[in-house]
Structure formats: C-alpha cells, structure tokens
Amino acid sequence: MTSSDLSRILRIAEDSKTALIIGHAHPDGDCVGSAMALCEIAEALGCKATLLLPDPVPLRLAFLLGERQALNEVPEDLDAYTIITVDVASPTQLGDLKDALADKVALRIDHHDVGTPYAKAEFVDPRAAATGEIIFDLYEHAIATGKLKAPLPRALYAMFGAISSDTGCFKYANVTGGTHLRAAKLIDAGVAAAEINRLLFETKDASQLRAEGVAQRKLQLFADGKISCIAIDRGDYTDGISIGDFDTAIDIARSVRGSLCAAVIKASLTKENTYRASLRSIGLNVAAVAERFGGGGHVRAAGCSLECASIEEALRTIVAALTEAIVAEKKA
Numbered sequence: 001m002t003s004s005d006l007s008r009i010l011r012i013a014e015d016s017k018t019a020l021i022i023g024h025a026h027p028d029g030d031c032v033g034s035a036m037a038l039c040e041i042a043e044a045l046g047c048k049a050t051l052l053l054p055d056p057v058p059l060r061l062a063f064l065l066g067e068r069q070a071l072n073e074v075p076e077d078l079d080a081y082t083i084i085t086v087d088v089a090s091p092t093q094l095g096d097l098k099d100a101l102a103d104k105v106a107l108r109i110d111h112h113d114v115g116t117p118y119a120k121a122e123f124v125d126p127r128a129a130a131t132g133e134i135i136f137d138l139y140e141h142a143i144a145t146g147k148l149k150a151p152l153p154r155a156l157y158a159m160f161g162a163i164s165s166d167t168g169c170f171k172y173a174n175v176t177g178g179t180h181l182r183a184a185k186l187i188d189a190g191v192a193a194a195e196i197n198r199l200l201f202e203t204k205d206a207s208q209l210r211a212e213g214v215a216q217r218k219l220q221l222f223a224d225g226k227i228s229c230i231a232i233d234r235g236d237y238t239d240g241i242s243i244g245d246f247d248t249a250i251d252i253a254r255s256v257r258g259s260l261c262a263a264v265i266k267a268s269l270t271k272e273n274t275y276r277a278s279l280r281s282i283g284l285n286v287a288a289v290a291e292r293f294g295g296g297g298h299v300r301a302a303g304c305s306l307e308c309a310s311i312e313e314a315l316r317t318i319v320a321a322l323t324e325a326i327v328a329e330k331k332a
C-alpha cells in the first residue's frame with residue numbers, strides 16, 4: 001500500500017465521527033486482531049468506534065480483544081455509522097449481516113487474492129501476509145504524519161496477534177521480509193510476542209484436543225495421497241466437542257507427507273445440508289477451487305460453502321474439484 005493510499009484510509013477514519021468496524025463470519029485471529037487495532041486507532045483519531053463481528057469470537061481469540069466488546073448484530077441506527085470492513089474478501093463473508101450491509105460499506109481494508117469488490121473505497125493488498133500488516137502500516141503512517149501522538153499498546157498487541165495468526169506463527173509461504181520487519185518493530189515497541197504466540201498456538205481446550213483425535217481418525221487420502229481430507233459430520237459434535245473445536249483439524253490434514261492439498265469439510269450445525277470446506281495447498285491454486293463454489297481466499301488457503309445431501313456427497317464434490325485442479329496444473 002502506498003503512502004497516499006494510507007493517507008486516504010486515515011482520512012476516511014478521521015472524517016467519520018462514528019465508525020462501525022466489521023470483520024468476517026467465523027472470525028479468525030487476523031480479522032479479530034485487525035478490527036480491534038483499527039478500533040483503537042480510530043478512537044485515538046477522535047472517532048467513536050464500534051466493533052461488529054457476524055459470529056461470536058471463539059474463546060481462544062478472546063484475549064486479543066481485552067476489555068472491548070463486539071456486537072454480533074447491526075445497530076438500529078446503522079445509517080449513522082461509517083462502515084469499514086477488515087479482512088472481508090466478499091459480501092458472502094459477512095455471513096448473516098450481508099443483506100443489512102449491502103451497498104453500505106464505505107471502506108474495505110483487505111489482503112485476499114480472490115474476492116468480490118463491494119465497498120465504495122477498496123484498499124486490497126494481496127502481498128500483505130495479514131490484514132494486520134496493513135493496519136500496522138496505517139498506524140506507522142499516522143505516527144509519522146503526527147496524527148497519532150502516543151503509542152497505542154492495545155492496538156500493537158492486537159496487530160501482532162493478527163500477523164502471527166495469519167502466518168501460522170511466521171511459518172507460511174505468505175511471510176515476507178516485511179512481515180518480520182513489522183514483527184520486529186512490534187516486539188521492540190514492547191508487545192508480549194511470546195505470550196501471544198503461546199495463547200494462539202500452544203493453548204488448547206481439552207475439547208479441541210479430543211476433536212483433533214476425532215479428526216485424525218477421520219483422515220482419508222485420495223489421488224495417491226496427493227489429497228488429504230477430513231470430513232466432520234453433525235454426529236461428531238458430541239461429548240462437549242463443538243464445531244469450533246475442529247478449526248485446527250486442517251493442520252492435521254495438511255501435515256500428511258506427500259499431500260499437495262488438504263481439505264476439512266464440516267457439516268453446519270444450524271443449516272441442514274450445508275457444509276463448509278477449508279482448503280490448503282502447497283502451491284495448487286485452491287482459491288480458484290473455492291471460487292467455483294462461491295467462496296474465495298488465498299492461493300494456498302481458501303474456503304467455501306456447499307449445499308449437499310450428505311457429508312459423503314460434499315466430500316466427493318471437493319475431492320473431484322481438487323483432483324481436476326491437480327490434473328489441470330500438471331497440463332499447464
């Protein structure tokens with residue numbers, strides 16, 4: 001993002017007296033941390049900021065918010081707000097808020113490779129490993145231009161969490177030298193990096209560990225082991241295991257030696273015949289696969305929802321699409 005882009009974003013935040021800052025459905029660490037940090041920055045610029053997330057924040061990410069509360073539904077006086085989204089690639093990612101927010105988003109700050117434009121002003125930088133990197137640049141720009149006078153420790157903490165979360169603790173292919181430089185500046189500014197990484201990556205609920213056991217038993221390989229899948233049906237949400245406990249199942253699927261792409265398919269708890277697929281790869285463009293089903297994301301990490309009669313059908317559909325993508329890639 002250029003410094004004139006950053007100036008324009010800051011101006012939108014400054015000019016809005018009341019801002020509604022929104023992340024995506026099924027919030028992840030990047031969206032929660034980035035939205036939290038932007039709220040802190042907007043408030044320091046003299047704006048009243050309200051955080052809105054389409055779904056509740058999972059317990060494991062709640063620490064990024066500190067004392068800040070997040071709304072889960074749009075406020076009644078919606079038109080009084082300047083609406084800003086962070087890490088939201090397309091309107092479908094707004095989940096149940098999609099219809100209420102249609103055509104009302106003033107500003108989108110994002111880093112996804114594949115998405116559907118929807119905001120009046122769009123600032124998307126796919127080179128950023130996390131939206132948190134863009135928020136950090138925005139913060140530095142505000143300091144450098146004198147708009148922010150004092151450091152904002154809670155914002156810095158949340159930004160580090162955002163960046164660390166979306167890079168898998170600085171180990172994914174999206175990490176650049178710039179990612180480490182920003183992290184270094186955050187650590188030098190006093191951010192408790194080890195604490196954040198421990199809470200993000202080394203702390204699990206017992207139910208999550210049990211879910212990982214279920215996921216390991218459900219691992220299936222296809223295409224000579226090039227595709228690794230875990231399919232989770234409604235009946236697996238039992239014994240105190242919730243759907244969110246399977247968030248890390250994708251790490252199990254993608255760790256299989258020889259796997260080129262991994263998928264975790266989860267049955268929706270609330271919507272009959274609806275399945276959510278998370279896709280990961282080590283090169284294959286899974287964003288293009290997700291896009292076929294109305295989803296999107298990054299080349300190596302993407303997601304989509306499917307309407308299918310059963311978990312078996314959802315699994316067959318995803319495996320067929322991934323197999324086609326592997327064959328097409330070989331030909332190219």
Ligand SMILES: [Mn+2]
Nearest residue numbers: 030087131166
């Ligand atoms: Mn992100």
